[in-house]
Amino acid sequence: DARVTQTPRHKVTEMGQEVTMRCQPILGHNTVFWYRQTMMQGLELLAYFRNRAPLDDSGMPKDRFSAEMPDATLATLKIQPSEPRDSAVYFCASGLPLSGDNEQFFGPGTRLTVL
Amino acid sequence: EDQVTQSPEALRLQEGESSSLNCSYTVSGLRGLFWYRQDPGKGPEFLFTLYSAGEEKEKERLKATLTKKESFLHITAPKPEDSATYLCAVLGQAGTALIFGKGTTLSVSS
Numbered sequence: 001d002a003r004v005t006q007t008p009r010h011k012v013t014e015m016g017q018e019v020t021m022r023c024q025p026i027l028g029h030n031t032v033f034w035y036r037q038t039m040m041q042g043l044e045l046l047a048y049f050r051n052r053a054p055l056d057d058s059g060m061p062k063d064r065f066s067a068e069m070p071d072a073t074l075a076t077l078k079i080q081p082s083e084p085r086d087s088a089v090y091f092c093a094s095g096l097p098l099s100g101d102n103e104q105f106f107g108p109g110t111r112l113t114v115l
Numbered sequence: 116e117d118q119v120t121q122s123p124e125a126l127r128l129q130e131g132e133s134s135s136l137n138c139s140y141t142v143s144g145l146r147g148l149f150w151y152r153q154d155p156g157k158g159p160e161f162l163f164t165l166y167s168a169g170e171e172k173e174k175e176r177l178k179a180t181l182t183k184k185e186s187f188l189h190i191t192a193p194k195p196e197d198s199a200t201y202l203c204a205v206l207g208q209a210g211t212a213l214i215f216g217k218g219t220t221l222s223v224s225s
Contacts, residue, residue: 042216043159045214091159104213109158
């Protein structure tokens with residue numbers, strides 16, 4: 001049963017610390033998305049990769065957030081330095097745009113709490 | 116700017132009491148409207164994609180419909196296991212990724 005995996009599932013850290021979240025997309029999927037979900041804003045797109053190349057990271061605070069895909073099986077989202085307002089659930093999703101329904105498959109998320 | 120508004124924010128139903136959730140959207144050239152289900156503590160799970168006005172799709176007790184301005188998710192004779200947050204999203208002509216609404220949280224009691 002192919003699925004997107006994310007680590008860690010939960011992270012509690014102090015303000016100013018670096019946070020790295022990892023995602024393993026479904027094998028064969030060539031698009032990867034990072035979303036952030038909060039009660040106030042809902043799901044917001046942070047970054048979007050196709051064939052490992054970043055296509056859209058306009059939703060990401062550039063001064064502290066960075067997203068990379070070192071290889072086709074790993075995507076990372078890094079926050080440095082972290083701030084309390086970054087507390088949220090971060091989801092990774094992968095997809096195959098040419099598939100029938102264009103659906104994105106979401107991972108279970110990383111719940112981040114910055115104290 | 117592409118935008119999605121879902122209503123109501125929360126909906127409580129008795130088991131067997133059919134109802135509909137609404138998703139209103141504004142988008143420049145709709146490439147697809149998506150419905151997802153999200154259970155607490157989990158990621159969204161894909162339900163349907165609709166591409167053009169008049170299109171309908173069904174899955175068990177759920178039926179999604181699409182007009183030029185909105186989509187409805189009809190729930191027929193719901194069961195407690197249908198309780199979840201239902202998210203609507205659009206993909207526009209100029210967009211590279213989905214724009215999500217804030218969701219409708221459905222609670223079905225027996």
